[in-house]
Amino acid sequence: MKIKVDGFKAALELLQGLDLAKQQELLAEMARKDPEMVIKLKQKLVTFDDLKYLTGTMMSRLLKDIKPEVFGLALRGAEAELGKHLLSLVSKNNQQDMLDVLNGKPKSLNDVLDAQKKIMDVVMKLRETGEIVLSKEKSEKMV
Numbered sequence: 001m002k003i004k005v006d007g008f009k010a011a012l013e014l015l016q017g018l019d020l021a022k023q024q025e026l027l028a029e030m031a032r033k034d035p036e037m038v039i040k041l042k043q044k045l046v047t048f049d050d051l052k053y054l055t056g057t058m059m060s061r062l063l064k065d066i067k068p069e070v071f072g073l074a075l076r077g078a079e080a081e082l083g084k085h086l087l088s089l090v091s092k093n094n095q096q097d098m099l100d101v102l103n104g105k106p107k108s109l110n111d112v113l114d115a116q117k118k119i120m121d122v123v124m125k126l127r128e129t130g131e132i133v134l135s136k137e138k139s140e141k142m143v
Contacts, residue, residue, distance in 0.1 A: 011030075012044055015027070046124065048116045051085075056089045062122060068098045070118055071098050071115075072102040074112060078116075083102065
């Protein structure tokens, strides 16, 4: 009995399960052998930076499963623009909780990466059920 495996889908799922540093390392290695495949994978890959496509409603949904403090910790490893965007989507109380952790005592990189992974695990679950949509296509309209 032969089992057919979709290599692209398998690679995408594998990459999705890795933290950002490991993703980038693996993609760089893959790019040496198959740059076109890496371009296709990056187009489908959902990363922490893609949270810039969240709306207020989607952020509210995420906050049902993830504490604001986890977002604050995760934002330590993110670009400032992403942090500004996410902070703009939450209430003043949640903003303060996020900022307290973001600007608090130093935390290990592993803690930050774990927080990002926790968030992305929930994002992927909600994306699969259609509860949130992260659209990289700016022309795509939400209805």
